[in-house]
Amino acid sequence: MRTGDxxxxxxxxxxxxxxxxxxDSLFSHVALxxxxxxxxxxxxxxxxxxxxxxxxxxxxxxxxxxxxxxxGEMYIGRHEVVASPEFDQEKVKQMCGRAIDLLxxxxxxxxIAKIVARxxxxxxxxxxxxxxxxxxxxxxxxxxxxxxxxRDVKGFIFPEHIAADPHVKPLFEVVP
Numbered sequence: 001m002r003t004g005d006x007x008x009x010x011x012x013x014x015x016x017x018x019x020x021x022x023x024d025s026l027f028s029h030v031a032l033x034x035x036x037x038x039x040x041x042x043x044x045x046x047x048x049x050x051x052x053x054x055x056x057x058x059x060x061x062x063x064x065x066x067x068x069x070x071x072g073e074m075y076i077g078r079h080e081v082v083a084s085p086e087f088d089q090e091k092v093k094q095m096c097g098r099a100i101d102l103l104x105x106x107x108x109x110x111x112i113a114k115i116v117a118r119x120x121x122x123x124x125x126x127x128x129x130x131x132x133x134x135x136x137x138x139x140x141x142x143x144x145x146x147x148x149x150x151r152d153v154k155g156f157i158f159p160e161h162i163a164a165d166p167h168v169k170p171l172f173e174v175v176p
Contacts, residue, residue, distance in 0.1 A: 001035060002035055002078075002082070003033065003034045004082035004087075004092055004095065005077065005078050005171070006032065006138065006162060007030065007032070007042055007056075007059075007076060007174075008027050008029075008030055008074070008162070009027060009070065009072055009073070009159075010026055010027050010028055010072050010073045010075075011070065011071060012071045013028075013071060019158075023159070025158055025160030027163050028159060030135050030138050030159040031043060031044035032044070032138055032141050034096060039055055039056075040056040041053050041054070041055055042056050042058070042059065043099045043103075043137075043141075044134055045108075045132040045133060045134045045136070046107060046134070047107050050106045050132070051099075051102045051107075051137060052103065052104075059074060059174075060176040074173065075170060075173050076173075077170050078168070078169055079145075079165075079168050079169075094144045095141050095142070098140065098141055099141050102132065102140065105130060106132075108131035108133045110131070134159065135158050135162055139162075149161065149162055
């Protein structure tokens with residue numbers, strides 16, 4: 001794993017199942033991976049905490065301090081720009097800096113309501129703001145690399161859009 005890799009999760013929790021159902025997706029969550037010394041860190045936006053950092057071992061052995069592993073499947077993907085041998089390490093520093101600047105930002109709960117309205121009623125459109133759902137957070141980080149990730153026609157971005165982006169290649173499944 002390297003800094004800039006993407007963690008794609010398919011959880012078996014109530015909220016995860018709702019996300020997968022409403023977004024017609026295999027995935028319920030997406031996060032940024034950062035290699036730091038001998039650790040792999042997960043920078044993500046989650047419902048209860050907003051943007052936070054946790055070690056990957058949190059997912060593997062003590063998810064949400066439960067002393068249990070994450071209930072679901074986890075995969076690692078890599079954008080082809082990050083995979084390139086010519087990848088500009090200065091840009092990755094900018095991406096990590098942006099991710100750190102966004103720590104403690106709120107989770108975008110209003111965006112969830114907009115997505116439900118769009119899917120259920122066919123109304124609504126995405127509008128950028130200062131709160132982030134997990135996929136919006138990843139999109140914001142990748143903008144620092146001059147990368148525009150896939151979105152739907154109304155401008156919403158879900159974990160599925162990131163996973164299905166033609167420039168994001170699957171690497172492997174994470175198995176504790």
